[in-house]
Amino acid sequence: MNESLEDRERPDETTLLALREIARRYGTPTYAFDLRRVVAQVEKLRRHLPAEIEILYSLKSNASLGICDVLADCGIGVDVASAGELATALEAGFPQNRIFVAGPFKLAETIARLHHTPEAIVSVDSMSELQRLSDERIPNSAVLRLRPDFGSCAVVPAGSESRFGFTCDELQRCRDFLPSCNLDVIGFHVFAGSQVLDADRLNEHLRRSLDLSLRAAETLSIAPTYFNLGGGFGISYAPDGEELDLARVGEELASLAARATPARIVLELGRYLVAESGWYVTSVVGHQTFQGRPAVIVDGGVHQRADMCGLHLRKKQRPPLVLNVDSTVLTPTDVLGCLSLPDDVMLEASPLPKLSRGDILAFSNAGAYGMWSSPAIFHGSPLPAEAAFDGSDIYLMRERKPAQSILEDQHHVVRKTATSPV
Numbered sequence: 001m002n003e004s005l006e007d008r009e010r011p012d013e014t015t016l017l018a019l020r021e022i023a024r025r026y027g028t029p030t031y032a033f034d035l036r037r038v039v040a041q042v043e044k045l046r047r048h049l050p051a052e053i054e055i056l057y058s059l060k061s062n063a064s065l066g067i068c069d070v071l072a073d074c075g076i077g078v079d080v081a082s083a084g085e086l087a088t089a090l091e092a093g094f095p096q097n098r099i100f101v102a103g104p105f106k107l108a109e110t111i112a113r114l115h116h117t118p119e120a121i122v123s124v125d126s127m128s129e130l131q132r133l134s135d136e137r138i139p140n141s142a143v144l145r146l147r148p149d150f151g152s153c154a155v156v157p158a159g160s161e162s163r164f165g166f167t168c169d170e171l172q173r174c175r176d177f178l179p180s181c182n183l184d185v186i187g188f189h190v191f192a193g194s195q196v197l198d199a200d201r202l203n204e205h206l207r208r209s210l211d212l213s214l215r216a217a218e219t220l221s222i223a224p225t226y227f228n229l230g231g232g233f234g235i236s237y238a239p240d241g242e243e244l245d246l247a248r249v250g251e252e253l254a255s256l257a258a259r260a261t262p263a264r265i266v267l268e269l270g271r272y273l274v275a276e277s278g279w280y281v282t283s284v285v286g287h288q289t290f291q292g293r294p295a296v297i298v299d300g301g302v303h304q305r306a307d308m309c310g311l312h313l314r315k316k317q318r319p320p321l322v323l324n325v326d327s328t329v330l331t332p333t334d335v336l337g338c339l340s341l342p343d344d345v346m347l348e349a350s351p352l353p354k355l356s357r358g359d360i361l362a363f364s365n366a367g368a369y370g371m372w373s374s375p376a377i378f379h380g381s382p383l384p385a386e387a388a389f390d391g392s393d394i395y396l397m398r399e400r401k402p403a404q405s406i407l408e409d410q411h412h413v414v415r416k417t418a419t420s421p422v
């Protein structure tokens, strides 16, 4: 078996101690991030990909400031998609000239911030947006996002059927507009989807994205200097899952970099950088039966794990670590959240020891698209706490707020014409 896969199955004693200590100090539900794991992913990419390929961290996968701090320190760039993400990237210390600002339409607050971030590169999603940004005379260089002209192999696809980017027809219209456009268009951006584990399929995405970008450069008669080819590097969620063969992807990228010269190739990665570092730590609060099996209820739920739904993780993720029970007698057990929502099922038929109230379950691979993509305030829930660990050093990233905090910033409505009680 793949060595690193085995490592993932059995976390070392330092990780177990850190997770226990985080649950003790900050309670549950809490996200806990293994910072060494985050740094290790950057190092792995650097080992396997050609040095000239630039890596950006896609903040949409996890915009927690503490995680951004660590990734900014690693010296990579960042891909943001809103004014809030841009503010976070700057606060974390990503240099302006390594910031890529994307998203289907830049809203007024983002545009205002771009005027103060002139070295960031902006991805323009449509003809309508190009006209708007040109009217606004933003000082940034731009790349045009292209809609893939090929089908996506990603688990979360963004291929020819998606709504994002210029179509071939729009590029023709763009060609007529460019001479009067106030933006300097320096290249292209293609993102074909997220969570691709098969290196050959991923390489096909990257190759076809470059082909499309080179054709677009011809259509527009420009000499591009910047190609963002997306990425979508997948991680293994299933217990018996394979890892992405990064060496093969590196070989493909070396040949694409040679074809792209003198333009540089950039990749934007979220899940690959942070998913495996995250643990979602919950406590058992009660018992039920579900589908004829014993089930436990935990104090979290799928409202804090948006990643669960798109990837159907309730059926195929690794069993959670049970932090305080050593028994080897395992029974297929369902793990349910505490929402009144039929789909609030964290895991089905997972081999677990007999669990009691207060036992701590830590779900692995929860670092990407968890809280940051979730309908987190469903059921009036405050956000979970967030902590990080670096070996035995533990840091609080986000305080747990009391239930009362959901009333913050809200105002009563006292009607001028009150309805009289019947």
Ligand SMILES: Cc1ncc(COP(=O)(O)O)c(C=O)c1O
Pocket (backbone or CB within 6 Å): 058, 060, 061, 079, 102, 191, 193, 194, 195, 230, 231, 232, 233, 268, 269, 270, 271, 272, 368
């Ligand atoms: C445009 C764009 N770029 C980057 C990403 C990050 O993808 P991943 O987390 O798979 O690396 C996404 C995810 O949906 C995206 O839509």
